[in-house]
Amino acid sequence: MNPLLLTTLPTRELLFGVEDSVVLTFHYVLFVLAAIVFLVGAYKWYRFISTGRRDEERLDNLGSRIWLMLKDGFAFVRLYVREAKMGIMHILILWGFILLTIGTIVLTIADHTPFEFFKGTFYLIHEFLMDSAGVAFLLGLAIAIANRYGLKPSRFKKKWEKANDDGLVLILLVVIGILGFLVEGMRIAIGMDAYTAYIGALLGRILPWGLGTYRFLWSAHSILALIFIALIPFTKLAHVIAAPLNILTRSNRHPGVARGIEDEEYMGAIEVKDLQWRDLLSSLACMRCGRCQDACPATNSNTTLSPMHLMQNLRYLGNTAFGMLGMRGNLKEGQDTMLLDNVLDMEAVWACTTCRACMEMCPVYIEQMEIIQEMRRGVVESGEAPPDIRDLLTNITKQRNPWGEAKYKRDAWAKDVGVPKVKDNPEFEWLWWVGCAHSFDNRNKPIAVKIAQILEELGINYATLGREEGCCGNDVRRVGEEGLFQMLKEENETAFQKYGVERIIATSPHCFNTFKNEYEGYNVKFLLEVIYEAIKDGRIKFKKPINRKVTFHDPCYLGRYNGMYELPREILKAIPGIELVEMPRNREKSFCCGAGGGNLVREYPGDDRPNNIRAREAAETGADVLAVACPFCMIMLEDGVKSVGVDDRLQVLDVIELVWESAFSEE
Ligand code: SF4
């Protein structure tokens, strides 16, 4: 190319004003120091993460994992669909930062290589993109600051007391961004930059020019950027690296399947090293956004449990065990790495209702609930479970139901109904698994009678196990008694084999989830699926209008565990007269009734129980019926509406009762 033409192309002097070798050498030394500090911190966390177990496949189907990481870790789709403003904020900050970093690397290459590409159109576009990236970066930070310190959404309410770097990180980034523009503005003030650097051009008109000030600002910008790099492993900034890796390694298990136990010697999570390595990585990926605790019934009930604190405490424990720079031995050398009381206290371990809301809400797929379940296994195995959990396990062991009702009473509800048993109807097609709540609880027993009548009316060839029915094992597994769960499973499978059971209709979402996802080889339907099919093919015809305003409460084990959100609503909408209204927290955001994970039969800790909170939410919709599709929810919410004093205007009814009333009632 004509060298004269080259000189006429727009460009600028690289490293203008700081080409002085002393200044540059100082910054190169600082860069090496920042890189060393970063690597020391990263190595500490690598050693921390390496102490975890390797039980679960976390890198299979790599293609789809990488796609998920790009989608949710870099494009923030999961966050955007739930909270558009926060999704945009993250995109602005991350992509602004990435573009600025790439632009700086390009400058470095241009300055340190003989290639003369930093001129003409390339140069003009580069300057434009750098300014645009800077604007995006600062705009994103402004939204973050306004949200955290101005709007203060409820998710920030329960703070993690040891956190002291939230403000520091934001201020550091803002100052780096502003300094970048000031440096550019000063350069332009003496005609040393392009018009496409539009923010710099604007500043260049108003900033006073002075080489000393310029050098000071350039150095401050550079030093702060290097401090930022060095701080990444030591602050919440670690999530910038850990969060995409955490998304990459999310579990591919079905949501309804609890973590299995691969190692026979594993007794549950007692120390940090008993957790999976991915759980330890997750503790770095957690950016204290508070979304999990905002959705958590235990946190909302003011118990000591916060899934966010769990993750932060775990990271803190690793930090303490290894020392700030990772020089202090390792986790296998008898340091205090016990999980109980260090990451969760006893109340918190048992306050979890296993609702999965934390996992559903977490933008980076952290498995808080599964860590709690691992800890429960550890507590149960250590013989330290609280008395009410021990009672629950004893009741199920002896009588196969959580209340300890005598086994022989299991089929008493059906004595006047003529429900067929497997021995009476050996040619049955479907086994109706009645479940403990429908068999023993007084509010649910009449619903079981209506279910029997509906199955009869629909001409379904079914039978029950009668007194031979036991416990599916759902709660047992969720409170951490894996051995008893396996025993119950084996016992039930033996009975299924004996009577040739291949298809199961379940009437509790808890039993449904367990048979469908944690037993193998059965065709399992939830009762409402059977009802829905019958409505569709005309076997159920609604006769009587139900002129009531109804709000539906999603059961966790139906919704978040099995993705069944619309089907119960479709049934309710099919009933003439019903006006369906939604609570603000519905579908995957639904708020748990508080019964799961063994809490149905416990005195729940905290000063505002989940069922009371949910009953108030339902009453606020103005509905006069709170419809449920789970016998546990029925028990909890009936209690809730009474406790908060809205039972005179809000009736809790099972969807089945509404179907029966409209289609089968003779009155
Ligand atoms: S599963 Fe539910 S109760 Fe348990 S920690 Fe998560 S949100 Fe809280």
Ligand code: SF4
């Ligand atoms: S665990 Fe997830 S949802 Fe909870 S604070 Fe951390 S990043 Fe946010």
